[in-house]
Amino acid sequence: MPQIWNFSAGPGMLPHSVLEAAQKEFLDYRGLGASIVEMSHRTHAVEAIVESLTEELRGLLSIPEEFEIFFTQGGGRTQFAMVPANLLRGKTGAYLVTGLWSAAALEEAKRIGRAEAAARTTGDVPDTSDLSWPEDPAYVYYCDNETVHGVEFPAPPTAPEGVPLVADMSSNFLTRPIDWSRHGVVWAAAQKNFAPAGLTVVIARRDLLGGLLPHMPSMFDWSLYAREKSMPNTPPVFQLYIADLVAKWVRAEGGVEAMHRRALERSALLYEALDERPDLYETTVAKRARSRVNVPFRLRDPERLADFIAAGEREGFRQFAGHASVGGLRVSLYNAMPLEGPRRFAEFMRAWRP
Numbered sequence: 001m002p003q004i005w006n007f008s009a010g011p012g013m014l015p016h017s018v019l020e021a022a023q024k025e026f027l028d029y030r031g032l033g034a035s036i037v038e039m040s041h042r043t044h045a046v047e048a049i050v051e052s053l054t055e056e057l058r059g060l061l062s063i064p065e066e067f068e069i070f071f072t073q074g075g076g077r078t079q080f081a082m083v084p085a086n087l088l089r090g091k092t093g094a095y096l097v098t099g100l101w102s103a104a105a106l107e108e109a110k111r112i113g114r115a116e117a118a119a120r121t122t123g124d125v126p127d128t129s130d131l132s133w134p135e136d137p138a139y140v141y142y143c144d145n146e147t148v149h150g151v152e153f154p155a156p157p158t159a160p161e162g163v164p165l166v167a168d169m170s171s172n173f174l175t176r177p178i179d180w181s182r183h184g185v186v187w188a189a190a191q192k193n194f195a196p197a198g199l200t201v202v203i204a205r206r207d208l209l210g211g212l213l214p215h216m217p218s219m220f221d222w223s224l225y226a227r228e229k230s231m232p233n234t235p236p237v238f239q240l241y242i243a244d245l246v247a248k249w250v251r252a253e254g255g256v257e258a259m260h261r262r263a264l265e266r267s268a269l270l271y272e273a274l275d276e277r278p279d280l281y282e283t284t285v286a287k288r289a290r291s292r293v294n295v296p297f298r299l300r301d302p303e304r305l306a307d308f309i310a311a312g313e314r315e316g317f318r319q320f321a322g323h324a325s326v327g328g329l330r331v332s333l334y335n336a337m338p339l340e341g342p343r344r345f346a347e348f349m350r351a352w353r354p
C-alpha cells in the first residue's frame with residue numbers, strides 16, 4: 001500500500017495498531033469462538049469491555065468520583081437535544097456560539113425550551129469575564145473545539161457562580177487534560193479520535209442527573225444510562241470495543257499530556273507554514289484560538305483550489321478539503337496522526353506555487 005496521510009475531520013484516523021489488533025481477533029474474540037459483533041451485550045465479555053473503557057477514561061482524564069461516565073448513541077447531534085432535555089428544568093440555556101457546531105446546538109436547544117446566545121464570535125473565542133448572562137441560566141454551553149472553523153478554547157470559559165458548564169469535546173476529546181472543577185458535563189461523539197461513529201461518551205456530575213423534562217423520550221434520560229451502566233438497550237458493542245483499545249493505546253503512548261504535546265507540535269508545523277506565506281495562504285482564526293486538531297485555511301487565489309488539492313493528493317494526502325459549508329481547505333490532525341504527516345504537508349505548502 002502506498003503511504004497515505006489521512007487528514008479527515010471525522011470519522012478520523014485511528015491508531016494503526018488498534019485496527020490491526022481488532023482485525024486479528026475479529027473472527028474469534030479472545031478464544032470465545034465468535035466475533036465481538038456476534039456477542040450478546042449481556043455476556044461477561046461485553047460487560048468487561050464497558051467496565052474497562054470506563055476505568056481507562058477515569059484514569060486517563062483523572063475524572064473525579066462524583067462524575068458518572070456513560071455511553072449513548074445518536075451521535076453528537078442527539079446530545080444537542082439531550083443537554084437541554086436533561087438540564088433546562090424551566091430555566092434558560094446560555095450558549096457561547098463560536099462556530100457551526102455550537103450554533104447548531106443552540107438551535108436544537110430552542111426546540112426543547114428557552115435558550116439564547118450569551119456571546120457570538122467568528123474566528124475567536126469570547127471573553128467571558130464581562131458577558132451579560134440570561135437571568136436564570138440553567139447551564140453555560142460551549143464547543144471546546146469547532147471542527148469546521150478550527151476555533152479551540154485555550155482554556156475553559158467562565159460561567160456565573162454555581163451554573164454548570166457543559167462542553168462539546170467531540171473533536172478534541174483525549175487530546176489534553178480536562179479541568180473537572182470547571183465543568184458540570186463534558187460529552188464527545190467518538191468518531192474523530194476515539195472510535196468509529198455511533199458512540200458518544202457523556203461525563204456528567206452526579207447531582208446534575210435526574211432532571212429530564214416531562215414529555216421527553218425515556219431514551220433521552222442521562223440518569224437511565226448511568227443507572228444501567230450504558231446498557232438501557234443494546235449498545236454499539238463494536239464501537240465500545242474499539243474505544244477501549246484506543247484508550248489503552250493513549251495510555252501506552254504516555255496519556256493525555258503526551259497527546260497534548262503532540263497536538264501542539266503537529267499543528268505548529270502547519271501554522272508556521274501558513275504564517276510564512278500570507279501571500280499564498282489565509283487563515284482567519286485569532287492566534288489564541290487556533291485549533292490544535294483542525295487547521296482550516298484558504299488559498300489567496302481560490303481559483304487554484306482544485307489544483308492545490310490535486311497536487312496534494314499526488315503527495316499521498318487525503319481528505320483535506322474544507323467543510324462544505326465554508327469551503328477552502330482543512331487539515332485535521334488527530335491523536336493517531338504521526339508528526340511526519342503535518343511535516344510533509346508543511347513542506348508541500350512551502351513548495352507549492354500557484
Ligand code: PMP
Pocket residue numbers: 010074075076077078101143145146147148168169170171189
Ligand atoms: N460537535 C462537533 C464538535 C462535531 O465536530 C460534530 C460532527 N462533526 C458534531 C458535534 C455532530 O456529531 P454527529 O455527526 O455525530 O451528530
